[in-house]
């Protein structure tokens with residue numbers, strides 16, 4: 684039987700949110716370091732929140748075109764398992780960050796049309812994981828976390844040499860379709876489990892993870908009539 688679907692709940696801001704995500708079965712928790720986001724955390728708040736993550740739950744720092752000074756401060760303060768680069772970082776920058784911090788790097792790639800797909804092949808050669816997300820609206824305030832899906836058929840049953848996560852507008856109601864259509868085994872989301880911008884809802888988190896894991900399990904064979 685394939686392993687369970689692994690869910691990353693992104694944009695957690697305190698220990699209570701981390702507790703709720705971990706209790707519901709999240710495999711990853713994400714902290715957003717981006718001042719314009721309603722999910723932005725200070726480095727100190729992320730440090731405290733990360734301490735609430737039990738062993739086995741990976742702690743991810745999400746940054747957008749970070750310089751080394753910011754990454755030095757984050758990685759020197761917060762206990763982390765992965766860095767998520769969510770800006771326009773080049774493949775060379777992905778390599779540099781991996782080498783400098785000794786942490787796995789997940790590179791987010793925004794998808795809107797088939798023209799965006801070659802970037803996934805390029806980044807799959809330098810990153811440890813890919814985050815296949817909806818492309819943000821041009822001129823919009825946030826590079827991610829916009830609650831907007833893309834056309835999942837573009838990545839239907841696609842594989843890369845590294846693991847990947849699907850993101851963009853996923854909710855408890857549409858996650859089963861997303862899994863069925865793409866064959867993805869890892870899911871990332873943020874706004875789909877919020878009661879208000881930046882405020883995670885523990886009930887929605889539990890509902891989402893339950894829906895994702897149910898959808899990811901192979902169906903039992905129909906009983907024989909004889």
Ligand SMILES: O=C(O)c1ccccc1NCC(=O)[C@H](O)[C@H](O)COP(=O)(O)O
Pocket residue numbers: 693694713715717720721722723745747769816825826827828829830831850851852853871872873874875
């Ligand atoms: O979530 C944010 O506020 C954010 C800000 C800046 C860059 C990226 C951001 N989020 C990226 C994520 O990893 C989200 O989980 C992903 O884009 C999906 O978001 P959603 O469509 O809200 O589920």
